[in-house]
Amino acid sequence: MAQELDCRGKRCPLPIIELSKKIKEIELGQELLFISDDPATAADLSAWARMTGNEFKVVSEDNFLITKSN
Amino acid sequence: MGIITAGKYEGQHPLHPKARQILLDAFDQGWADPAQISAQGRQAQALLLQACESIAKSLGLQASEIELWGEPELISPVAIWGAPGFGSAPFIYGATERSEIIGMRAKSKQSFEISVDLDGAIDLELLTQTLQPNSIVAIQSANIETGVIQDVKAISKSVVAQNAHLHIDATASGARFVKPSYWSTLHFDARSWNGPSGVGVFALKSGARWSNPLPHTKPTRAPNSFSIPLALAAAGALEHWIADEAANSARLKSLIERIRNHVKQTISDVDIAGNAQSTLPNIISLSFLNVSSEQLVAALEVEGFSVASGSACVASALEPSHVLKAMGLLTHGNMRINLNHDVQDGEITKLLALLPGIISKLREN
Numbered sequence: 001m002a003q004e005l006d007c008r009g010k011r012c013p014l015p016i017i018e019l020s021k022k023i024k025e026i027e028l029g030q031e032l033l034f035i036s037d038d039p040a041t042a043a044d045l046s047a048w049a050r051m052t053g054n055e056f057k058v059v060s061e062d063n064f065l066i067t068k069s070n
Numbered sequence: 071m072g073i074i075t076a077g078k079y080e081g082q083h084p085l086h087p088k089a090r091q092i093l094l095d096a097f098d099q100g101w102a103d104p105a106q107i108s109a110q111g112r113q114a115q116a117l118l119l120q121a122c123e124s125i126a127k128s129l130g131l132q133a134s135e136i137e138l139w140g141e142p143e144l145i146s147p148v149a150i151w152g153a154p155g156f157g158s159a160p161f162i163y164g165a166t167e168r169s170e171i172i173g174m175r176a177k178s179k180q181s182f183e184i185s186v187d188l189d190g191a192i193d194l195e196l197l198t199q200t201l202q203p204n205s206i207v208a209i210q211s212a213n214i215e216t217g218v219i220q221d222v223k224a225i226s227k228s229v230v231a232q233n234a235h236l237h238i239d240a241t242a243s244g245a246r247f248v249k250p251s252y253w254s255t256l257h258f259d260a261r262s263w264n265g266p267s268g269v270g271v272f273a274l275k276s277g278a279r280w281s282n283p284l285p286h287t288k289p290t291r292a293p294n295s296f297s298i299p300l301a302l303a304a305a306g307a308l309e310h311w312i313a314d315e316a317a318n319s320a321r322l323k324s325l326i327e328r329i330r331n332h333v334k335q336t337i338s339d340v341d342i343a344g345n346a347q348s349t350l351p352n353i354i355s356l357s358f359l360n361v362s363s364e365q366l367v368a369a370l371e372v373e374g375f376s377v378a379s380g381s382a383c384v385a386s387a388l389e390p391s392h393v394l395k396a397m398g399l400l401t402h403g404n405m406r407i408n409l410n411h412d413v414q415d416g417e418i419t420k421l422l423a424l425l426p427g428i429i430s431k432l433r434e435n
Binding site: 012013016017020039040043044046047048050051052 | 398
């Protein structure tokens with residue numbers, strides 16, 4: 001089962017900073033359910049994935065499934 | 071320290087010293103209504119005419135094509151609103167246009183947003199496919215936040231093939247703007263050439279179709295409620311800005327290049343907007359991953375640098391910059407540098423010496 005990082009209620013740039021820390025704790029190929037309701041998250045997640053070499057899928061409005069790929 | 075703008079996205083550089091003198095003299099003297107037939111009225115009218123002719127000449131336009139506006143932010147919306155068929159005709163705009171231009175879609179039954187690539191360049195193929203003969207196209211010559219320049223010449227070529235209306239927002243490029251052969255309406259802001267705020271230039275190409283959407287009783291397009299001293303100062307600032315630009319443009323370009331290269335070499339995980347070939351010579355936008363813009367702005371402030379940011383946490387809004395978002399760039403940890411002609415090379419040296427350490431420290435928090 002995927003680990004979870006719930007950043008609801010936290011504002012930019014905290015969700016992405018916490019995601020960057022959390023991704024270090026998981027193994028390559030593992031998934032992480034990232035939850036964030038900050039309006040900047042969706043846009044910044046694309047940039048984060050491009051810059052860090054990781055992947056993500058949009059599950060629902062505030063839910064993103066991250067795959068550690070780098 | 072005057073190298074970097076703060077506050078609004080637009081470079082609010084200090085007024086050009088010569089323009090300041092014109093402004094103070096004009097305020098001291100006081101002005102009669104140029105529409106009155108008194109001697110003072112005639113003098114005001116003559117000076118105003120001279121100022122308009124000077125602005126037009128400096129911008130490569132005919133004096134009969136321009137009018138001055140006291141509320142520059144209204145120029146683009148009014149220029150678009152008055153284009154033939156606006157409302158029912160397709161309204162096409164770039165994804166990184168200024169908000170007041172994008173906002174005009176609410177008044178149009180058919181609107182199309184044209185996406186931009188990672189470098190901020192508009193998708194010309196999509197634009198060409200979307201164009202119809204009666205379309206109204208609104209494009210910026212350059213972006214005020216990122217400095218990204220659009221290929222206005224190529225866009226103009228597509229638009230002329232359909233004989234559509236082409237509005238160009240030249241508020242960021244100002245006197246650096248090079249007109250394409252085909253255009254319909256243009257928008258300039260005196261702040262772009264270190265003139266005062268509160269003076270804009272609306273240009274309508276000779277022979278272009280356009281009807282004033284505002285209630286009007288006079289033959290002029292503009293409400294003509296602008297301040298005469300500000301208009302005279304705007305004309306003076308433009309003349310001096312052009313002279314300063316000739317002496318400094320290569321230097322500014324090399325300073326921006328120095329910032330771009332130094333940041334790339336010394337700081338990891340940074341998004342730099344646009345490429346060196348297609349950005350204005352005085353603007354650069356940098357976004358640092360895992361950095362709070364609020365803390366970055368504060369840290370630079372302590373060192374004497376005043377910077378602007380498009381990140382939501384600094385812009386007093388929850389939504390981040392729509393420009394960075396449209397380009398697919400990081401919207402947090404953003405800082406914008408907008409160099410003025412009087413920037414000293416030593417100021418950039420100091421900034422570049424400090425920046426890697428500041429970013430590293432902020433990332434440790």
